[in-house]
Amino acid sequence: MDEHSEEFRMNLKFYREQKGWSQAELAIQANSSNGQIGNIEAGKAFPSFELILRIADAFSIHPADLFLRDSSKFQDRKLYSKYHELLLNCEHLPECHKQIVNQLVKSLAESASNTKYKTSH
The missing domain is CATH 1.10.12 (Lyase 2-enoyl-coa Hydratase; Chain  A, domain 2)
Structure with missing residues (x-):
């Protein structure tokens, strides 16, 4: 897994936890499936561009924030x-x-x- 994918995964988890959401709640908010969110966080799957936009919208952040190196740190x-x-x-x-x-x-x-x-x- 490359550095950007790892940063995305960590930021996804970070923003989800900041909201106090489970993976299932994020899946509902982003119109995705619980399994897909779990697989993304585990590094087993990569989100589509459309899903990245829906996730960012659910978190009320700019999509680029999901790729910032320091978001989760x-x-x-x-x-x-x-x-x-x-x-x-x-x-x-x-x-x-x-x-x-x-x-x-x-x-x-x-x-x-x-x-x-x-x-x-």
Whole structure:
């Protein structure tokens, strides 16, 4: 399994758990089957483009968020929650502005994470 597939799997599970959903609940929300979601999370299957879009829609995130390397690795869950709250509040913005906000918040989170790591180790 390549790095991107692994990141997708981890992010899928991460976002599902953030919602407090079982695989069955995600399957319902994304108009899929429980087995298909389980196989994707286990690395036994790959989602179609259409399913990726439905999953992202179910999570109320941009599909690209499922491929971001740091989505499932946020150290500070409160920061993560605030990040997504901010992005949801930006839904009315044009896509180019949403991308700017996303990059800014990611940079700030990475900076905070790097600072925390350097000072605690």
